[in-house]
Amino acid sequence: MKTFKKDYVLLNVDIKTKEEAITFIATESSKLKISNNRAQTESDLWNREKECNTAIGDMIAIPHTKSTSINCPAVLIVKPKDIIDWSGEDVDLIISFLSPKENANNIHLTMLSKISRRLVNQEFKNTLRESNDIDLIYEMIMEALNS
Secondary structure (H helix, E strand, O other), X not given: OOOOOHHHEEEEEXXXXXXXXXXXXXXXXXXXXXXXXXXXXXXXXXXXXHHOOOEEEOOEEOOXXXXXXXXXXXXXXEEEOOOXXXXXXXXXXXXXXXXXXXXXXOHHHHHHHHHHHXXXXXXXXXXXXXXXXXXXXXXXXXXXXXO
């Protein structure tokens, strides 16, 4: 299974809160066969969120988890219809990293590192946040993951 597919770019999502966003990510990961247990994925996302707020500034949140419910490493891009409150920070772009609990190569750290390196570039961030072109977003994330 691929880490990132066009199906993993979810635009104009009708979510209003961080809670709805976490539920949405868990539900979609189950629908997309990334997760084999929606409830476990949601619980593990919340456990990580309790450790540290995953909003990183610049209106971006990066909820992530390593979970026994995750079948394969994946990146989901979620763009809500409206700005949502993420524990006191406004967010309009969610990049979620989902990884199996056991992964020999720590793929989640590699994915996170590659995307994070690109997120220091203001043009990259702005384009991701402002574009509603699935093909463009897909190409940008794939390029980052393959760097």
